[in-house]
């Protein structure tokens with residue numbers, strides 16, 4: 168997660184499930200560099216968010232040409248960006264870290280769920296087992312292995328990885344500033360409180376963010392997960408996934 172007065176960014180590195188990535192630096196290195204390149208690329212308000220993302224992807228790839236960037240498991244991440252401009256807010260979403268906008272008319276959610284729609288049989292297989300069992304781990308490994316083959320292809324789903332072309336597949340848009348009251352950018356490990364567990368509405372989640380900030384929302388997620396440690400009520404890939412939230416509010 169990174170932010171400047173005019174920019175908020177949330178990146179969520181994808182799990183490698185212990186499989187080879189072809190990169191000796193690893194996912195945290197990739198995410199850190201993508202974040203700093205993205206902030207630098209988007210400092211120019213005239214540059215579109217997708218052009219800035221494409222630039223950042225190229226720059227990160229250029230930092231490790233010795234790694235096998237064509238490996239299907241090359242480090243990858245979801246991207247959510249919100250940028251304030253004169254009179255409006257631009258947003259960009261690549262994969263399933265949603266941006267939630269609160270306006271006078273209510274909440275709107277911008278997210279790309281293609282990753283959740285592909286490979287339903289393998290996903291059902293993962294959901295069949297309790298988390299932290301050998302069977303769950305093996306089913307997850309098979310799912311990730313299959314996901315990697317469809318990642319950044321026309322029949323699969325798009326994430327930030329080693330090539331700039333994924334930026335063209337991001338969802339982008341703009342909202343008039345006078346309509347917006349607040350916005351949240353969330354990794355799926357935080358959004359799941361609303362989207363998967365149905366333990367809060369977006370209105371309740373924003374109330375929590377206003378009262379206690381991201382920390383309190385993430386605590387609420389962890390509390391729910393602690394009530395279901397083996398993923399029986401809410402089947403999931405990990406007991407608790409990485410959770411990050413950027414909350415932005417205007418007068």
Ligand SMILES: [Zn+2]
Pocket residue numbers: 189190191192193231234
């Ligand atoms: Zn590398």
